Amino acid sequence: MTAASLLPMAALGGLVGLDVVSFPQAMISRPLVAATLAGALCGDAGAGLLAGAALEMLAMETLPFGASRYPEWGSASVVAGAIAAGIPPASAGTLVLGALAGLATAWLGGWSMFFVRRLNGTWSLRARPRLEGGDARVVPALQLRGLTADFLRGALLTAAVLALARPVVTDLAPRIASSNWLLVFLLAALGASVAASALWRLAPVVARVRWYAAIACAAAIAVAVSR
Amino acid sequence: MSAPELPRRVRAAMFLRLLAVQGSWNYETMLGNGIAFALEPALRRLPGGPRGEAYRAAMAREARYFNSHPYTAALAVGALARLELDGEAPERIERFRAALCGPLGSIGDQLVWAGWLPFCAMLALFAFGLGATPLAAVLLFLVAYNVGHIWLCAWGLEAGWSGGLRVAAALGTPAFRSAPQRLAALALVLGGAAIPLAAKRLATVVFCPSAWWVVGFAVGAAALAALLVRSRGRVQGWLAALAVLTLATMAAAW
Numbered sequence: 001m002t003a004a005s006l007l008p009m010a011a012l013g014g015l016v017g018l019d020v021v022s023f024p025q026a027m028i029s030r031p032l033v034a035a036t037l038a039g040a041l042c043g044d045a046g047a048g049l050l051a052g053a054a055l056e057m058l059a060m061e062t063l064p065f066g067a068s069r070y071p072e073w074g075s076a077s078v079v080a081g082a083i084a085a086g087i088p089p090a091s092a093g094t095l096v097l098g099a100l101a102g103l104a105t106a107w108l109g110g111w112s113m114f115f116v117r118r119l120n121g122t123w124s125l126r127a128r129p130r131l132e133g134g135d136a137r138v139v140p141a142l143q144l145r146g147l148t149a150d151f152l153r154g155a156l157l158t159a160a161v162l163a164l165a166r167p168v169v170t171d172l173a174p175r176i177a178s179s180n181w182l183l184v185f186l187l188a189a190l191g192a193s194v195a196a197s198a199l200w201r202l203a204p205v206v207a208r209v210r211w212y213a214a215i216a217c218a219a220a221i222a223v224a225v226s227r
Numbered sequence: 228m229s230a231p232e233l234p235r236r237v238r239a240a241m242f243l244r245l246l247a248v249q250g251s252w253n254y255e256t257m258l259g260n261g262i263a264f265a266l267e268p269a270l271r272r273l274p275g276g277p278r279g280e281a282y283r284a285a286m287a288r289e290a291r292y293f294n295s296h297p298y299t300a301a302l303a304v305g306a307l308a309r310l311e312l313d314g315e316a317p318e319r320i321e322r323f324r325a326a327l328c329g330p331l332g333s334i335g336d337q338l339v340w341a342g343w344l345p346f347c348a349m350l351a352l353f354a355f356g357l358g359a360t361p362l363a364a365v366l367l368f369l370v371a372y373n374v375g376h377i378w379l380c381a382w383g384l385e386a387g388w389s390g391g392l393r394v395a396a397a398l399g400t401p402a403f404r405s406a407p408q409r410l411a412a413l414a415l416v417l418g419g420a421a422i423p424l425a426a427k428r429l430a431t432v433v434f435c436p437s438a439w440w441v442v443g444f445a446v447g448a449a450a451l452a453a454l455l456v457r458s459r460g461r462v463q464g465w466l467a468a469l470a471v472l473t474l475a476t477m478a479a480a481w
Contacts, residue, residue: 023250027347027376033369065336092433139290143264147247188426192448
């Protein structure tokens, strides 16, 4: 990844960061999509998809309910996809390091969204007297300001993490090469267990449904063994 | 009584603005400003137009605190547009707004975040596990998810406008009441098939394991999942994964 390639990544991070909450919530910010797009921008959509699938499973337990503070998976997935695909040579090691950087970015992103929301609140309170006084132009102005702040938040976060991660990943990737298989196995196991537990808790407590899920799981494991 | 006509371009403008209903989301007014932003094309039709006193008062009123799910907010926007243009009393509109917040938030969260989104994610992961290309997996997820997203917003706007004060009836249909639970159940069953296949595709990037490895992997992952379920939310799986992966990577680099 070169410094020149950081700009499109930052723009993508801004766009998917915006999609998480502000506009248009079309779920281009879901890890499976955002990481694949980042991978494609780096020339290896397949590596991005792998990182996206890992993060998608890990993201299943933190859905954006109400006003709760949750990790921001959009920019995080761009970071993960870019590292998995963008630092040559793309390898299983960069996949794990990408997922790791993505998880850390998701945590930071959750905090950055909290600050943008607080900022929006301050702007909204300040504008209230003008609005109550009959100045309706305040409404689109607040929307535009909020959207701009959210885009910049995602873009800056993505660019900063990628710039910081690049030398670390370049140094670490060859050093963990001999353990790659174990780390990838661990990543897959952690992803699978987090997704399974999240779905289990979301689903209604109906014995028949759980039996169907167990049967589907057994069938899938049989297919996985036989392939 | 049938609903009065609202021009198609006004509805289209309201629909597009609904996509940015959370554009200035904050802890003070939550979706309030976004609701006023989405309603604005309809409010221009108030007596006196956008320079009139009725328009200004309505914009100030609609920008106050409002909370709901962003997609089901379409129902509120449709209904509030109808009430404002019908000339309902401001106190009545404010009481109606306050009454809508809880039900719209709860139904939207259950239907979309706990049902539709996990279902579509599992559908895409299932395709990924079966070997789908990046383009196919991404398109499958985006198309499936946004069919539901766009439909819910468009339906909500229309049902809100038609229903006005009686919009709650639209949410009380048996299909709406049972859909969240059915979708979450479907997501679990689909996840049962998708997660092992996706995990296998991911884990076999480096080497091709024997059947014993796959079974051992499945038992280990199932045990971890059971631990997370038993923790009842006290342990956040993604944070635990961050900690475990960091330690494992540091150990490997050592």
